[in-house]
Amino acid sequence: PLLGAAPSPGAPRQAAADRLQEAFAAAADEYHVPQSVLLGVSYLQSRWDAHGGAASVTGGYGPMHLTDARTALASA
Secondary structure, eight states: OHHHHSOOTTHHHHHHHHHHHHHHHHHHHHHTOOHHHHHHHHHHHHTTOOGGGSOOTTSOBTTTTBOOHHHHHHHO
16 A cells, blocks of 8 residues: 555656756746747757756756856857
């Protein structure tokens, strides 16, 4: 009976996906950009891997793979 009350291993991942979906829906409404465009760009940039909040190996953060423009320009 106690095992049935435990969340499944996929529950935290699904909750994070739901929050991400809600964030994209809110951004689409606020900035008048189709949600499908935001989702597509973010998937191409990061495959939706946020790296646990740390920078990727190329210095991008989050699902949109945002970078510090000053750092990128300085190294160009």
